[in-house]
Amino acid sequence: MKLLLRNHTSTLLLALALAGLALPPAAVHAQQSAKAAKAAKAKKARKAKTPPPPKKPAVDYEGEFVNFGQWKEVKQFLDDMAAKHGFDRLELETLMGKVRYVDSAVQLMKPAPPGKPKNWQAYSKLFIEPVRINGGVRFWDANRDALARAEALYGVPAETIVGIIGVETVYGANTGRFRVLDALTTLAFAYPLAPQRTARMEFFKGELESTLLYARQSGIDPFSMLGSYAGAVGLPQFMPSNIVKYAVDFDGDGRVDLRNSPSDAIGSVAAFLVAHGWNRDDPGPIVYAATVSPSRQWERYLNQGLEAKFRQEDLMADGVVTTSSLPAGMPFGLVDLQNGSEPTEFWLGTNNFFAITQYNRSFFYAMSVVELGRAVKLTRQQM
Template sequence: MANRMEQRFETNQSKMTHADSRGRFYRRPVMLLLLAGLTACAAQTGQAPARPAAGATAAQPGAAPAVPAVPDQDFDTWLRAFKTEALAKGIARRTLDGAFAGVTPNPRVVELDRRQPEGRITFSRYYENTVPPRIERGRRMLAENAEVLSRVAGTYGVPSRVVVALWGVETSFGVNQGKFSIVRSLATLAYEGRRAEFFRGELLNALTIMDQEGFSSEKMVGSWAGAMGQCQFMPSSYLKWAVDFDGDGHRDIWATRADVFASAANYLKQNGWVPGEGWGRRVAIPANLPRGLTGLETRKTLAEWQALGVRLPGGADLPAAEMTASLINPGDEGNHWLVYENFRVIMRWNRSTYFAMSVLSLADEIGR
């Protein structure tokens, strides 16, 4: 896999010589069904990893899961108290009555919340399960939605190929949004989940969305942990960044592609996307590179990396560009990249380097 991936990067580089001279180019898994999702809502909300995307069941290895909560009251008693709180926070009674009609805890959500991660997966396997299967469809989606994507790019400064790649990795271009009731799932997790207070807040946010947008609970579907729509926003992320791009009065990230694309692009813009700047490049490192320099916590200028002996594959000098970069080695598999600020922006969406590398690599392939 490594050789095939390197060939893709090198081919892209050879087609972008002018951009590379300025240090600016975009290099870019269905998200692998066993990985990455648990970190995505975390990045969007500033919380610790909490949810998978619609099709995911486990996360990239991280901290051990929190101990499941043990409810000290029955669900109906808990729900009555929650409704009282929601009313006090301004949620309309009609919204509460509609949202919670017949709602009971979902045992499947409890099972998924308590499931242990299934162990490490290599970056090579993650990449191969994520990027190659989406390239051709990604190109079709880019062409099919070119007009609206162009308007989104003009408004938010995020390249169309990046938006399409993010859409593709999150929900396979809108196909795998999840079929769980968001209200039921969040109520279950707020009642007896590992992070009850976090999900209690997200449940209140979901009810706020229903109030503001007039959406029914049937409309509000997504992953078991509350991520919604084709861009898998948690309710708090929706309230901050969802956009009504088609002007119909609703921020519909379930069925309206214009809103999906604009919402994703708005998130990236508001989280620091740098228009016109690339995300990173594959590099070769010297055998005597000091230990401890690999990781996003270390930032150096390209000139400083050059002085340390870091070069482009084949030995050419790094571009003479005024940019800072971090050296990463995804999965400790021997390949190294210098990554820029836009890579960090994708990691604010999902704190997995596997996810960010795959999204951005897919964007490069889609744009070829």
């Protein structure tokens, strides 16, 4: 009986449609419901046939097992850790048996082939750009209280902290997904052939030591620490030794978490800068634009270390000129930002500029932090 009624209804709807007559509301509703049910059924079928997206791997590399625990240099390192810090030697050997060799870290540490001359304008475009500027505004708004507290406690302006975290990880978007223990062990004992290879291996051995100490102190599995291919951790990309020395529990939860706590990252960046010479009493900008005379007497101020140590009077006498007045009695360093075939930019850097270079020993890096911080602050003020 139901089948006859359904067929009758279908015949009636077809006749009305052929006659050009409007369908009654009930018929329209029935027709729409039938179409919706059919579409839902088709969607469900397609979904059933579509395989789920592949699961994202826990780390960004394929680690190779090479049994680091059998290497002579590694055995000596483990002996030293047991004797110096009281680690259980057998536990360390078991831990090292789980470490993987990271070839991508080795490849990334190889010296770059000779290329184009340094170009500040090209470099700066990678960092002073809309994604980082807009992300900086959001980060500042979301963490305004922690930034204000860090500025009050340490004397480091919010824009400088925002600039560093923006340059380092785009406010936590790119913190790295390498197991720190894998990366540091690889670089400590299998660093590629390169200038200063021995010194670099000693540096990474020190970072590996700090990783094990920090993990024990914090009560965490050292394999749970994720970071960059060079072992840097969290929003501010602190090396493990810097976590031990300078990181602070700025959110007051009883632990330092640079990967998941923006507050801890903010306080730790400020603490690091103060420990490396940041002076809250320095007035005015961090850098001052300058020009130089054709005499080239000013060249003796270049490549003189990462510190502000020259008197204004001497700089001016040798042909360095600024477009704005300088604070009386403050020392400066001459900063040259090369632009390839274009003219070099010159600036006078303060103590606070050179404190930023202790985070990354590069004028390009420090200037990117300054310019990104300025851009974020200006954009935020205009909103």
